[in-house]
Amino acid sequence: MGIIFHIDVNSAYLSWTAVKLLKEATKDEKKIDIRNIPAIIGGDREKRHGIVLAKSISAKKFGIVTGEPIANALQKCPNILIVPPEHGYYNEQSHKLMNLLRTFTPDIEQVSVDECYMDFSGIQNEYPSPLACAYKIKDTVKEKLGFTVNVGISDVKVLAKMASDFTKPDKVHTLYRREIKEKMWQLPVEELYMAGKSSVNTLHKLGIYNIGQLATSPEYILEAHLKKHGKILWEYANGIDKSVVNTKREELKGVGNSITLPYDLDNMEEIEKILLQLSEKVAGRLRKGKQMAKTVAVEVKYNDFIKASRQTTLDRCTDSGTEIYQLSKELFRELWEKDGNKSVRLLGIRTANLEEQGALEQMSIMDIMAQTTKKQQNATTNISREKMKKLDKALDAIKNKYGEDKIKRASLLAEQTVDMKNKKYYEE
Known part of the structure; x- marks a missing residue:
């Protein structure tokens, strides 16, 4: 098993803003590092609007937490410095970081604007130990870019991620599988x-x-x-994670829709209704184009503007809104749990690995044998799937003749569902 690093910028938005403010300060101005005073990134002090996107260690001592409203933060620390976010600048800093890390090895999987995994296997002969390499990376980032990172080291991805979240900032930690009971x-x-x-x-x-x-x-x-x-x-x-560092992450292409919501959502019931709307629209577009998809992905943007996505690939193609909905619900729940149930600003569903309707899939002798042994168990499922296809076909005919808004599921009749016809909210 190889060695994996997880590299995470310490309080990224605040650190990057601090670097920018220090560079912009004139000779006559007193240079203040906002990382060393009570400070937060996000929102508007005058309007008391927005949420905390990042906080300094000093702000944390007042009980301020990422994601809480600015108004709450001001109650905890009335004199706290509030700096509005600059997402364009943050993207620039992210690119600089990833480019610097690729001077160590190209085997990098970027998972967000401020974190990535690195496969140490290809460069292990260049360093006396993984720790030596990790400290070199950490110190080089600090010297050349002016901000700090934590580096977690393990033999599996999830433990490398956990290790990087140990004491901060500017630290290197190990968490190998043999160390999980202790650490x-x-x-x-x-x-x-x-x-x-x-x-x-x-x-x-x-x-x-x-x-x-x-x-x-x-x-x-x-x-x-x-x-x-x-x-x-x-x-x-238990330290079990079979995923590997994915260094060739390709953009998912296919049929999809996304919605920028008119208000942030943190209620699972409402989110599921939006996913159902999206699933039916995507499935309808697939059927209209006489296509079916093997891959389904859910895309999310939270109210702190962080993006996330998760996808799964089926063993057969589908153009069923019901199937896409069930998959997207499961994918979203996994993402949402991982990211701490943050409020959602944008939701999207995308399908890929498209095939024409009616295309026959090649089957191995093992597939045929497996299908034979499971024939009875799958009989009910196959009947239900066939009924669903007929229902989808009937619904498509009604929508084509009378318009998409003339028929919909009962669960989507509530007032809070988003108008999918409104171009203000969704993108194809």
Whole structure:
């Protein structure tokens, strides 16, 4: 098993803004590093509007947390410095960071504007140890770019991510699988990667309060209460993660739709209604183009402007709005849990790996044998799928003749659903 680094900028927006302000200060001005005073990025002091996107260590001591309203932060620390965000500048700094890291190795997977994974395997002969390389990376970033990063080292991705979240800033930490009992199991369960608020509440009800208790709980109990996500959390708590550093991340192309919401959403029921609308629109476009898709992806932008996405590839093609909806719900829940149930500003569903309707898929002899042994179990599913196809065909005919808004699911009749015909909100 190779060695993986997770590199994360310490309080990225605040650090990047601090670097910019220090560079712009004139000789006559007193240089103030906002990283060393109570300061936050985000919002408007006069209007008391917006949320905290990033905070200094001094601000954290006042109890200020990322994601809370500016008005709350001002109550906790009335004299706090508030600096509006500059997302264009942050993107520039992100590009500089990734370009610098690629001078060490091209084997990098960027997962957000301020973090990435690095595969150490290709450069292991150039350094006496992974620690030596990690310290070299950390110190080079600080020297050349002016801000600090944490580097987590492990033999699996999820533990590298966990390690980089240990004490900050400007630190290097290891968390190999052999170290999890000593370094990770005593941590509160909410500190486990992908353990969101709703999952943590469920775990607490089960008497699970730290990662070690989660790791030693029966897997079937977690799956019974948290479905697939319970299995993922159990695996992560035990240091199990088969994912690899993806250095060739290609842009997903195909048929899709996204909605910029007229207001931020943090209610799962409302979010699911939007996903249902998107799923039906995407599926309708697939059928209209006589296409089917094997890959389904969900795209999210949160109210702090951070983007995230997750995708899955099926073993067969689909053009069913119901199937796309079920997949997108599951994908979104995984993302939302991972990112702490943040309010959502944009939602999107995209499909890829398209094939023409009616195209026959090649089957191996193993596929045929597997289908034969599962024929009875799948009979009901196949009948339901056939009924759904007929229903989709009938709905398409009605929409084509009378308009898309003339027929819709009962669950979408509520007033709060977004008007998909309004170009102000959605993009294809």
